[in-house]
Amino acid sequence: MSEVVWSALVSVGVISAVGAFLALLLVIAERFIANYGEVSIDVNSGDKEFTVKGGGSLLETLASAKIFIPSACGGRGTCAYCKVKVSEGAGPFLPTEEPYIDSQAREQGIRLACQVKVRQDIKIEIPAELLAVKEFRCICERIRDLTYDIKELRLKLPGPMKYVPGQYVQFRAPAYKGSPEVYRAYSISSDPADSGAIELVVRLVPGGICTTYIFEHLAEGDEVLINGPHGEFRLTDTQAPMIFIAGGSGIAPIKCMMHHLVNQGIKRKGVFFFGVRSLKDLFMAEEMKSLERAIPDFRFVPAVSELEQGESWDGAQGRITDVVKRYLDNEKDAASYEAYLCGSPGMIDASISVLTGAGISEDRIFYDKFS
DSSP states (O other): OOHHHHHHHHHHHHHHHHHHHHHHHHHHIIIIIOOOOEEEEEETTTTEEEEEETTSBHHHHHHHTTOOOOOSSSSSSSSOTTEEEEEEOOOSOOGGGGGGOOHHHHHTTEEETTTOBOOSOEEEEOOGGGGGOEEEEEEEEEEEESSSSEEEEEEEOSSOOOOOTTOEEEEEEOOBTTBOOEEEEEEBOSOTTOTTEEEEEEEOOTTOHHHHHHHHTOOTTOEEEEEEEEOOOOOOSSOOOEEEEEEGGGHHHHHHHHHHHHHHTOOOOEEEEEEESSGGGOOSHHHHHHHHHHSTTEEEEEEESOOOTTOOOOSEESOHHHHHHHHHHTOTTGGGOEEEEEEOHHHHHHHHHHHHHTTOOGGGEEEEEOO
């Protein structure tokens, strides 16, 4: 390696190290040195007012006051679920907010609560129903392995939780081994008739703070803190035929909706397309088949996209969107369907393309997109 190249590499390393050090100093200064004193927060023009120590994000500050704003990304500014209207005291608009808030919303004072710092008196407006969201101190009754990277949690509730099938809760992972306390969103998968507990389906995210806690530290009998319910994903009250599409842990809200169809004796035509990569990723097939038998004119269609050498599978094969397209191509009334989707952004976007291509209008497509 020449002296010139070596010198350049050393310079880049020094600059990077200095930048990282300065960034660390800013974080330390913000957390330990900056003193914003006590500031007041006014929610919905006096519906709730309280005083807090300034310096934290609006999202975490509201959570400390038991006001739980939806957030699926743990405050990283990537899901945009935590939008609130701030009429006073928000401070300058941040570059991290720009991808999620258009010019019209910006003029209305819409901000990402996770990005706004509480440094002065602040006035906000939130949907009234969020003031009714409750915190539940639960007991983890059961942890069940569904696949090598998916677990089902059964959480015993301290009292009834009134929720609509399709909604989710925010699960708190406490601080552990240097990781901070975080909240993550998980859809309710259980039978709504089971009022004493809820069940969640959790897929391991490599390096994920919350899923690592669940997979490596959470034990049966442990206390668990959740809040909810949250979300607008739910069945309509029409009689339109339904298409459900999910992959992996996206099965959770669909399963809850299927229980609801059984409980209410709803007889809408429906089909649930459940996509997995391989046979080892397939789970809950027997439970879905049982629900299929209990719902008139309903089909469960699991689809496997890849088979390993020597494996056999007599069900649907290929990407789930291709399987859905083949189905819709043979449906004369395809445009009359309503669609309910849950899964990754890529899967949902691809599914929407297939559904609209079959004539289903976007206002008849409902989804819960994972962040």
